[in-house]
Amino acid sequence: MPPKFGTSGLRGRVVDLTPGLIGAHVAAFLTACPTGTGLFVGQDLRPSSGRIAAEVIATARAAGLAVRDCGALPTPALAMAAMASGAAAVMVTGSHIPADRNGLKFYTPTGEITKTDEAAILAALGTPVPPRPEGQLTPAPAVAGxxxxxxxxxxxxxxxxxxxxxxxxxxxxxxxxxxxxxxxxxxxxxxxxxxxxxxxxxxxxxxxxxxxxxxxxxxxxxxxxxxxxxxxxxxxxxxxxxxxxxxxxxxxxxxxxxxxxxxxxxxxxxxxxxxxxxxxxxxxxxxxxxxxxxxxxxxxxxxxxxxxxxxxxxxxxxxxxxxxxxxxxxxxxxxxxxxxxxxxxxxxxxxxxxxxxxxxxxALPARVTASDRLTDMPTEASAAFLAHLSQEGAARAAFLARFGTETALDRTDGLRIGLQDGRVLHLRPSGNAPEFRLYTEAATAAAAQELLADAMAAVAAALGRN
Known part of the structure; x- marks a missing residue:
């Protein structure tokens, strides 16, 4: 699937994260969001992160921003340093997904971008950035201290x-x-x-x-x-x-x-x-x-x-x-x-x-959760499957027949289904990766894991994953 931009940032396959695509999203971010005293840039340890960070830095400097290159450091350490300096930040990372994928996380001087920021960035994509004197680049390897x-x-x-x-x-x-x-x-x-x-x-x-x-x-x-x-x-x-x-x-x-x-x-x-x-x-x-x-x-x-x-x-x-x-x-x-x-x-x-x-x-109450995911699952297929279960009560009942009777349904994010025996099954396509997420809850770890394994198999079969 092509790179996707959302509130978690930009994510996609490394081969698709071209200099033009990176530059366009960074320029849109700089146009749509406040940057304060400049831009802090950090990266994780993926092989592609150094190249992508260099493209982020080049785009920001061309827009006239002062840039601090923080090198490899944790996302929260980068965000903390940038906020303390009243600056924006971009973290080059794909988080937990495989190394053939990567992405960008964006921060304004007050913290992570919001849904409103996301809409503004998308609206600004393709807007030309007026040429300015090149911004200063300062290495900042000690920021994480x-x-x-x-x-x-x-x-x-x-x-x-x-x-x-x-x-x-x-x-x-x-x-x-x-x-x-x-x-x-x-x-x-x-x-x-x-x-x-x-x-x-x-x-x-x-x-x-x-x-x-x-x-x-x-x-x-x-x-x-x-x-x-x-x-x-x-x-x-x-x-x-x-x-x-x-x-x-x-x-x-x-x-x-x-x-x-x-x-x-x-x-x-x-x-x-x-x-x-x-x-x-x-x-x-x-x-x-x-x-x-x-x-x-x-x-x-x-x-x-x-x-x-x-x-x-x-x-x-x-x-x-x-x-x-x-x-x-x-x-x-x-x-x-x-x-x-x-x-x-x-x-x-x-x-x-x-x-x-x-x-x-x-010492905590006896409620245990478990979770897993089906990887390399096209978002469109996952969304269609979940929409079918959400809209068709008979289809949902048929899917749940092996697990128990539905007693509660929460559509806040995906489908969170309460079962008659007190267990909970939550189905949801990932919002930032081609994955289908499953969460379960029960009174014991064994019961939560058993429901998770059975549900993983059922969802995989329903989505054609044998």
Missing amino acids: AYVARYVTAFGPAALSGLRLGLYEHSSVARDLLHAILQGLGAKVLRLARSDSFIPVDTEAVDPATRATLAAWCRDHDLAAVLSTDGDADRPMLTDGTGQVIAGDLLGVLTARALGARVICTPVSSNSLLDQLPDFDAVTRTKIGSPFVIAAMEAARAQDPAAKIVGFEANGGFLLGFDAAGPAGPLPALRTRDAVLPLLAPLVAARRAGQSLAALCA
Whole structure:
């Protein structure tokens, strides 16, 4: 499929991300959105990211902008640095998708682009940019240092003292910074499986072979946890001491609790145990995607400027909407999806309570989620299939016959179906990749995984994937 532009940015196959296409979208962004003091540019570790970053920089300089080349760094570190300087930013990354694809994420000086920004950028595509004196280019390799200091300052140099932690490095752009943060907090860090080739780690759909490897690392090296992120480090992956992957929405709940948050904004796909907890004053459900979460956070902020608001997604990306206090120091708001905070906060909370991560999670209500995806699934086919199920009750009943009777239906984003036995099945085409996403929820991990496997097979058959 051709490159697609949306609120998550521009995504497409590398061969289709031509200099002309990159230049046109960057120029439209610069025309339609505020840029403040200039443009910060960062990239992940994909082979194509350096070339694409150079094209972004050239387009911005031709438009007269001062550009800071930040090199390879996490998306939230880039966004934090740009916002602190009152600048816009472009991150070259395809996030968790394979290396034959890449993309751009756009930030104004106030944070991620909104749906309104998206419409303005699309409207500006093809608008000529008047020639201006070439903007200055400044290398900024040390920008990420402030990101490390943020967490060491907030949690303190003894926060993880003595803990043996595994760092699954693969090709995450955060691998060296995360190592520095963990060491700065006093942990003993075992660096694992660093890769010179890009590995598309999806923290929402960890495959069985990786899960087995994580468990083996914990067992063989006596680790309290294994930490990792996706490629651009805005989605976390954390295991307990047995190697069991902790779902991203549970990391969100644990992090929100640790920070004393009172208002939660999260997509409809997040675990419903949130509704059973007394810790929070309000929970707002949104469509899936950080722009929708941010919009809900801003609406909540407008109602109560002093509210302790956070947002998170089922993939674990966490947005801090208020100036919080860590155990050792301040933790300023960071209204962009971040992976490091939801890795650290649960670890520190468990250590301060004298508990394991498994025990911390076991204290939550017994609702377990699971998720996976069918890759290389044309968006048009996925959308047509889902529309058929949504519009035709008989077709939906026939599809659900093997799973149970429908008792609730939520069309906020895709189809979220409540079943008579209390399980939940959520079907949704991805908004930024040719993938079909499935989410399940049940009272036990085994029941959630069983429903997920059966639903994956049923959807694959329905879409002609044998």
